[in-house]
Amino acid sequence: MKEKDTAAYVLPKLLPIFLLLGLFPFGFYTIYHLNYGEMDIGLISLANFILTSVILVQNYFKKELTWQLDALVVSTSCFLIYCCYFLGIKGLFFVFPLITVIFFYYSVRTAIFASSLLASLVVLASFHSMEANIAARVAFPLVMTIVISYLYSSTITRHRDALTLEVNLDYLTGIYNRRNINAWLSQQLKEVDEHALLALYFIDIDDFKRVNDSYGHGVGDGLLVLISKRLAGVTDEITSASFALQSKVGRLAGDEFVVVVSGIAQESEVSIFANKLLNKFKNPLIVENTKIDVHVSIGVALTQDHLMSPDTLLHYADIAMFEAKKQGKNRIGFFNQFIANKVNHKNQISLAIKESLDNNLFYLHFMPIYDVTATKIVGAEALIRNDKPELVAVGPEDYIKIAEEYGLITEIDLFVIESCFKHMQLLIPELDQQPFILAINISSVELKNEKFPDKIEQLANQYKIPPSMIEFEITETSLVDHGYKSIKLLQRIKAMGYKLSLDDFGTGYTAFNQLQHFPVDTLKIDKSFIWAIGPNYTNEELMIDVILSLAKLYKLNVIAEGVEKPHQLDYLKRLGCSQYQGYLLSKPLSWEAFTELLNINQHE
Numbered sequence: 364m365k366e367k368d369t370a371a372y373v374l375p376k377l378l379p380i381f382l383l384l385g386l387f388p389f390g391f392y393t394i395y396h397l398n399y400g401e402m403d404i405g406l407i408s409l410a411n412f413i414l415t416s417v418i419l420v421q422n423y424f425k426k427e428l429t430w431q432l433d434a435l436v437v438s439t440s441c442f443l444i445y446c447c448y449f450l451g452i453k454g455l456f457f458v459f460p461l462i463t464v465i466f467f468y469y470s471v472r473t474a475i476f477a478s479s480l481l482a483s484l485v486v487l488a489s490f491h492s493m494e495a496n497i498a499a500r501v502a503f504p505l506v507m508t509i510v511i512s513y514l515y516s517s518t519i520t521r522h523r524d525a526l527t528l529e530v531n532l533d534y535l536t537g538i539y540n541r542r543n544i545n546a547w548l549s550q551q552l553k554e555v556d557e558h559a560l561l562a563l564y565f566i567d568i569d570d571f572k573r574v575n576d577s578y579g580h581g582v583g584d585g586l587l588v589l590i591s592k593r594l595a596g597v598t599d600e601i602t603s604a605s606f607a608l609q610s611k612v613g614r615l616a617g618d619e620f621v622v623v624v625s626g627i628a629q630e631s632e633v634s635i636f637a638n639k640l641l642n643k644f645k646n647p648l649i650v651e652n653t654k655i656d657v658h659v660s661i662g663v664a665l666t667q668d669h670l671m672s673p674d675t676l677l678h679y680a681d682i683a684m685f686e687a688k689k690q691g692k693n694r695i696g697f698f699n700q701f702i703a704n705k706v707n708h709k710n711q712i713s714l715a716i717k718e719s720l721d722n723n724l725f726y727l728h729f730m731p732i733y734d735v736t737a738t739k740i741v742g743a744e745a746l747i748r749n750d751k752p753e754l755v756a757v758g759p760e761d762y763i764k765i766a767e768e769y770g771l772i773t774e775i776d777l778f779v780i781e782s783c784f785k786h787m788q789l790l791i792p793e794l795d796q797q798p799f800i801l802a803i804n805i806s807s808v809e810l811k812n813e814k815f816p817d818k819i820e821q822l823a824n825q826y827k828i829p830p831s832m833i834e835f836e837i838t839e840t841s842l843v844d845h846g847y848k849s850i851k852l853l854q855r856i857k858a859m860g861y862k863l864s865l866d867d868f869g870t871g872y873t874a875f876n877q878l879q880h881f882p883v884d885t886l887k888i889d890k891s892f893i894w895a896i897g898p899n900y901t902n903e904e905l906m907i908d909v910i911l912s913l914a915k916l917y918k919l920n921v922i923a924e925g926v927e928k929p930h931q932l933d934y935l936k937r938l939g940c941s942q943y944q945g946y947l948l949s950k951p952l953s954w955e956a957f958t959e960l961l962n963i964n965q966h967e
């Protein structure tokens with residue numbers, strides 16, 4: 364298609380005005396010249412009048428105009444040359460507006476050529492019916508019109524080009540941005556057929572946050588620029604190998620890049636390209652004299668389906684990348700049916716969670732925690748429950764993880780905390796000063812939630828709960844994975860008077876000397892270690908011994924969880940473990956059953 368210039372922006376709105384401005388003189392001259400017997404001019408005017416009217420009607424009904432406008436410009440130009448030949452100056456007047464229209468409609472280069480040709484021809488033609496010196500005088504303002512129109516339209520074109528770059532390129536790296544990639548991808552997807560594949564590589568830098576935190580954002584930005592250059596290098600390499608291949612690299616946001624390759628003939632090439640991308644990061648990058656080891660996780664999604672939307676393809680590649688990260692980073696993940704099913708399943712679970720939150724379908728069970736005698740209840744752990752079959756099928760352990768992934772966990776945690784506080788408000792008068800601590804599980808997501816401490820303070824005030832009666836449980840793994848800021852946040856919660864415990868202790872590979880930095884009161888020995896206690900006490904129990912000595916060293920309380928067999932309890936008692944929970948002593952109970960048990964226990 365012919366290159367349109369300034370016109371691409373202004374013409375759609377101005378076209379009807381231009382056409383009407385032409386229609387009236389064409390109509391007038393048709394009547395005038397036919398009336399005065401100048402049949403030739405009259406008939407050409409009539410032809411132009413009809414052509415202009417047709418275009419006007421087509422434009423009104425939003426029909427695409429291609430050759431029609433070119434035809435009108437050519438026929439008007441011929442008409443004006445003819446008029447200049449017979450009418451001289453009277454014909455020349457109308458050349459000025461036509462020149463400006465040409466500059467509106469065509470690219471600067473085409474307009475300069477066309478308008479100069481038109482001006483030369485009309486001046487030459489007008490020699491026939493006017494004096495040469497007058498024709499030469501008119502030529503001067505004609506040249507001025509061309510020059511001014513040229514300056515105006517080239518300025519607009521320059522601005523437009525700058526704007527186009529700004530809109531399509533990433534401001535930091537200079538490679539394409541999400542908008543451009545999306546547009547290009549949707550064009551490419553329309554054109555894919557069964558003979559060629561289109562692959563989308565979603566690239567995420569591993570631990571990029573650590574680069575920013577350790578070296579500052581300046582180095583982080585510099586690194587992103589270098590990474591984009593490396594990726595662009597790979598796309599050049601790929602496309603230079605075959606004419607059929609087309610490729611584009613872009614930055615979607617932050618440390619997320621995307622490479623699209625279309626026209627791939629064989630599926631085996633898809634992983635060859637992925638490996639090329641991964642291998643580009645074998646050597647460290649140097650930013651501001653700092654050598655930085657960069658690794659990436661790549662998610663690949665491919666398609667031959669022209670109905671696939673860019674968003675879906677990006678989403679698939681993103682999921683595959685996420686899986687690659689979960690598998691241990693610095694690797695390639697391919698989107699496949701297995702992943703698709705997994706995602707589908709997770710989507711369904713997340714919908715069930717949302718529905719349960721909206722309709723108040725979650726409730727709590729309480730698992731008693733016993734003291735060293737294993738007869739006296741000293742507290743309980745609140746555990747979330749839901750009767751929806753799809754949630755029952757997966758269990759809290761798994762649906763809590765999905766809630767974390769789908770950003771639903773904060774709402775769940777707040778629901779659990781508020782329910783616990785409501786129950787505690789009823790229980791406190793019954794306790795009769797007897798020591799009791801309610802343990803509430805919270806997600807590691809809260810360790811990054813600055814608003815969390817304020818929220819619990821507000822709820823505790825509302826339900827008049829003394830913080831010393833509440834213990835928040837966080838898993839050991841989550842604490843090891845989080846940094847200094849999370850520990851600060853826990854210190855804030857502890858300073859408010861709440862207790863903190865490390866859940867599933869022993870599974871998270873805490874460097875034991877790190878324990879002194881964690882502001883915790885209690886270690887909960889993970890069930891797997893309790894279950895490993897054999898009836899004849901073998902070496903398997905070593906871990907429990909270590910945990911108990913550690914707790915003694917750091918003056919921490921210990922709760923053994925998952926006690927199912929009498930010999931496990933005997934062993935723990937012998938080693939001086941002070942608190943227990945588990946199916947041997949009691950399963951998680953409804954609130955009514957739990958308070959009944961507590962009552963009996965209190966009055967024994």
Ligand code: C2E
Nearest residue numbers: 746747759760763779804805806924925926927944945946
């Ligand atoms: P957790 O905090 O380690 O909770 C203990 C889990 O072990 C509970 O499973 C409990 O029923 C089970 N358990 C305790 N003793 C025994 C035993 O003797 N034998 C056996 N076989 N199991 C025992 P549940 O309720 O399925 O919870 C699983 C995980 O889900 C919890 O592990 C916790 O990480 C999470 N979770 C549960 N409720 C909540 C909650 O309200 N909020 C949050 N954020 N997470 C929760």
Ligand code: MG
Nearest residue numbers: 744804836866
């Ligand atoms: Mg727990």
Ligand code: MG
Nearest residue numbers: 866867887924
């Ligand atoms: Mg646990």
